[in-house]
Amino acid sequence: xxxxxxxxxxxxxxxxxxxxxxxxxxxxxxxxxxxxxxxxxxxxxxxxxxxxxxxxxxxxxxxxxxxxxxxxxxxxxxxxxxxxxxxxxxxxxxxxxxxxxxxxxxxxxxxxxxxxxxxxxxxxxxxxxxxxxxxxxxxxxxxxxxxxxxxxxxxxxxxxxxxxxxxxxxxxxxxxxxxxxxxxxxxxxxxxxxxxxxxxxxxxxxxxxxxxxxxxxxxxxxxxxxxxxxxxxxxxxxxxxxxxxxxxxxxxxxxxxxxxxxxxxxxxxxxxxxxxxxxxxxxxxxxxxxxxxxxxxxxxxxx
Amino acid sequence: xxxxxxxxxxxxxxxxxxxxxxxxxxxxxxxxxxxxxxxxxxxxxxxxxxxxxxxxxxxxxxxxxxxxxxxxxxxxxxxxxxxxxxxxxxxxxxxxxxxxxxxxxxxxxxxxxxxxxxxxxxxxxxxxxxxxxxxxxxxxxxxxxxxxxxxxxxxxxxxxxxxxxxxxxxxxxxxxxxxxxxxxxxxxxxxxxxxxxxxxxxxxxxxxxxxxxxxxxxxxxxxxxxxxxxxxxxxxxxxxxxxxxxxxxxxxxxxxxxxxxxxxxxxxxxxxxxxxxxxxxxxxxxxxxxxxxxxxxxxxxxxxxxxxx
Numbered sequence: 308x309x310x311x312x313x314x315x316x317x318x319x320x321x322x323x324x325x326x327x328x329x330x331x332x333x334x335x336x337x338x339x340x341x342x343x344x345x346x347x348x349x350x351x352x353x354x355x356x357x358x359x360x361x362x363x364x365x366x367x368x369x370x371x372x373x374x375x376x377x378x379x380x381x382x383x384x385x386x387x388x389x390x391x392x393x394x395x396x397x398x399x400x401x402x403x404x405x406x407x408x409x410x411x412x413x414x415x416x417x418x419x420x421x422x423x424x425x426x427x428x429x430x431x432x433x434x435x436x437x438x439x440x441x442x443x444x445x446x447x448x449x450x451x452x453x454x455x456x457x458x459x460x461x462x463x464x465x466x467x468x469x470x471x472x473x474x475x476x477x478x479x480x481x482x483x484x485x486x487x488x489x490x491x492x493x494x495x496x497x498x499x500x501x502x503x504x505x506x507x508x509x510x511x512x513x514x515x516x517x518x519x520x521x522x523x524x525x526x527x528x529x530x531x532x533x534x535x536x537x538x539x540x541x542x543x544x545x546x547x548x549x550x551x552x553x554x555x556x557x558x559x560x561x562x563x564x565x566x567x568x569x570x571x572x573x574x575x576x577x578x579x580x581x582x583x584x585x586x587x588x589x590x591x592x593x594x595x596x597x598x599x600x601x602x603x604x605x606x607x608x609x610x
Numbered sequence: 611x612x613x614x615x616x617x618x619x620x621x622x623x624x625x626x627x628x629x630x631x632x633x634x635x636x637x638x639x640x641x642x643x644x645x646x647x648x649x650x651x652x653x654x655x656x657x658x659x660x661x662x663x664x665x666x667x668x669x670x671x672x673x674x675x676x677x678x679x680x681x682x683x684x685x686x687x688x689x690x691x692x693x694x695x696x697x698x699x700x701x702x703x704x705x706x707x708x709x710x711x712x713x714x715x716x717x718x719x720x721x722x723x724x725x726x727x728x729x730x731x732x733x734x735x736x737x738x739x740x741x742x743x744x745x746x747x748x749x750x751x752x753x754x755x756x757x758x759x760x761x762x763x764x765x766x767x768x769x770x771x772x773x774x775x776x777x778x779x780x781x782x783x784x785x786x787x788x789x790x791x792x793x794x795x796x797x798x799x800x801x802x803x804x805x806x807x808x809x810x811x812x813x814x815x816x817x818x819x820x821x822x823x824x825x826x827x828x829x830x831x832x833x834x835x836x837x838x839x840x841x842x843x844x845x846x847x848x849x850x851x852x853x854x855x856x857x858x859x860x861x862x863x864x865x866x867x868x869x870x871x872x873x874x875x876x877x878x879x880x881x882x883x884x885x886x887x888x889x890x891x892x893x894x895x896x897x898x899x900x901x902x903x904x905x906x907x908x909x910x911x912x913x914x915x916x917x918x919x
Contacts, residue, residue, distance in 0.1 A: 562869075
């Protein structure tokens, strides 16, 4: 399927299914996620993507959350210090890992003969996703986004999924860079229990800031279902474009994830139905969700 | 009692040996780095202390570097957000884990029959990433943070406080103040850069002077490669008791985590003998307490003991 076909599906209001958690699936299979496991466990990455495709996902995401040059550089006092104290070619490694991650997603759809599945590049905020206070100077990050997006695009991704964004200014930069690179940009923002963004903006402010940018899809993600509900209840009546959601289930237990049984697939599905009733049509799962969650949504919500 | 014996030895100018890397040793022994491995593998951590004691360490360091409340909160917007989406009990997690870590160090002392002989250094790291002096918040926040860390370790009855890898002067001052109020003996280690300054660019000599004037018993250089420690050591040895330990290998940070993850590669390129060659130069420069930083192993410490003493 080309993006044009997917867009048509989205525009006609059909349900479009995303995948579920990837980092947390790696943890659930007993591995640490400290290095994304792209190099050490490519087969595990491949199998997770395949599981999500088999479960019914129309769009799968690369295992690249928080993987960026800046993530590595943030561990050092300066470039000079990194050269002295760090392993060689740390930042070059990012390009290689990006390629690997896209390749693994592509191999998964090829292995299942599913050219209709599209690949979204998972890209989060430049600094820590849950720390709005750390957002870098907005005036200075466009080129960083442009370089990063070009790399994903060249590697063969179909969509940029800007996920777990905590405020609109950085989202605006990201969507503009996506436009320049020439591929669709989806924006997923973190809601909070009060129905605002994690960074404090109201949904009115979100719509004012992002409406003119016309992101291909606006989503809410990486918050527990009740936060997502609070956010979508406020956002849905205001947003004219396509709307999506994917909540996390379980608890963040840094640096890992605590899996709970609070939202087994059937209970997560009933949340999804509620979000769908409110107007969300692009639906998936965030941290802690599994292929079983996606499979149940696929069999129940698409009919 | 224990610390007093140590201090007498230090004052007499005799050379003492500290332990080596702990976090890196936890990873090398195959333990997963979550919450310092304390819950998953207490036996491994106890054994690491035992191995350092058997290697001849005169002081052991608690496995508490970077184990702080703030380290958990840093992953969230704020405490409220942490309570909302985080695992239960994260607010008190670090404190509990510190207690467990020190119990493990004490058990190691019992197992080796060295309780009352070898003191436990309560290790406290910089408030943010040890390599990011630029991230240190206001001195008020640093003070509050270190006050809390000191108080947790004091409750665990460590023998003294070891502020490790301090990288900027404002935080150093705050830590010293917090340390002083505990009435525990204090040691400080400073990260030098290869331009002869603190990692953050301020004066290393000034930092060492501040520490000594602030009542610190031993000032170390640490958390830098062997050559950088060696190059900078002469600038701080002349005014009081000085220690040294270096990192070996190359830091290989995780691809997503924003905090320190003690993974070092190519550590085999600094063999115990090669490390001891550098340590001999430190001793000649005037260092009287020598240990190992990230990447070093009980073998490094055993070799220091047998070749330097």
